[in-house]
């Protein structure tokens with residue numbers, strides 16, 4: 126931690142309740158949630174938000190569980206993106222080309238879909254629309270925290286342009302490489318899967334029928350995730366997350382468009398007709414990491430800054446939005462009770478509520494990654510039989526389907542569809 130000795134280049138100190146460092150998917154949603162309830166929030170992001178909607182910024186689309194959709198709805202993001210999402214009505218999980226597969230249909234639980242596919246860019250675009258209209262919220266972007274000090278009295282930060290900020294609490298949500306976490310000396314446990322996720326968007330001849338598919342190949346999972354499509358070809362666009370060995374991924378990334386399409390088609394299959402790649406390819410190296418603590422005096426970590434997992438189950442952002450909903454609820458309740466927002470007692474409530482759930486999800490995704498990223502015959506047989514068994518036992522299947530919707534566990538108010 127460094128101390129802010131520099132005198133203000135931008136006039137007097139600006140006072141807020143909470144300083145949020147990293148205003149992306151999790152940090153931006155969190156900032157809107159707090160400001161909507163009357164807390165004064167300063168949010169700092171390294172990037173110029175104008176660049177966020179560029180198709181080259183982040184090629185990912187995220188599977189958002191129903192409970193996460195409720196959080197986006199509560200903060201106003203859903204209203205902006207509603208026309209750009211695709212519902213997930215079915216989930217099909219297959220082990221390579223095995224005839225045994227898992228199949229979930231949302232009608233077995235009710236009328237609501239399991240969740241929605243949302244392009245990350247859409248959420249960022251919604252932040253650009255909502256932030257300027259939100260009272261109590263001030264975005265500083267592009268900007269960086271140059272100095273940060275925390276003590277019993279509060280948090281003091283100096284931005285790189287000399288702006289001085291004071292708050293009761295700083296929340297680090299800068300993603301996996303969080304400087305707030307590192308500056309606080311919070312240790313990180315981390316390992317690599319030696320896998321890279323190649324992400325791209327494809328257009329296909331036949332519609333996906335809003336079915337999310339995951340095929341477990343020897344190099345790792347290959348996911349075909351439904352996107353809305355175009356007016357001319359509704360339901361004919363999908364997001365691809367192709368997990369490849371890290372030594373092979375750069376080779377795939379360097380292939381010509383035609384050769385890349387050929388490799389992709391080998392894995393995709395021909396069940397949706399001819400394929401066409403839309404836009405750029407992106408590569409994300411895959412690691413597991415978790416912060417050894419989510420809090421420090423007057424500091425909390427949120428989403429990927431606290432935990433990063435393999436995308437095998439599409440849960441990273443869903444877990445991050447759970448953190449958002451829980452920390453927002455804890456802080457709103459603390460404010461109503463007249464408590465210091467940065468006090469140890471308030472932060473302990475957040476850590477206790479989120480740590481176990483996140484650690485469990487990290488363990489599950491880690492186990493699934495190891496179980497499914499290989500072609501060892503007895504392991505393959507055991508997992509195929511396991512999937513067939515889940516398909517055949519209705520209560521077990523229902524439990525897994527509720528998990529996919531994110532409606533299991535101790536849900537915060539926003540995830541139950543209640544007011545914050």
Ligand SMILES: Cc1cc2nc3c(=O)[nH]c(=O)nc-3n(C[C@H](O)[C@H](O)[C@H](O)COP(=O)(O)OP(=O)(O)OC[C@H]3O[C@@H](n4cnc5c(N)ncnc54)[C@H](O)[C@@H]3O)c2cc1C
Nearest residue numbers: 147149150151171187188299300428429439440441442443
């Ligand atoms: C291939 C892939 C597929 C995925 N699919 C899914 C899925 O289907 N479903 C799901 O739930 N999750 C999925 N995830 C996980 C999900 O993308 C992440 O969990 C999510 O993006 C984390 O959000 P975040 O806001 O914590 O971090 P980020 O999205 O990384 O945002 C961090 C923000 O902090 C800013 N920042 C960085 N450094 C600084 C700094 N020094 N100062 C100020 N600001 C800074 C950045 O500009 C950015 O705006 C996937 C991940 C991968 C890699």
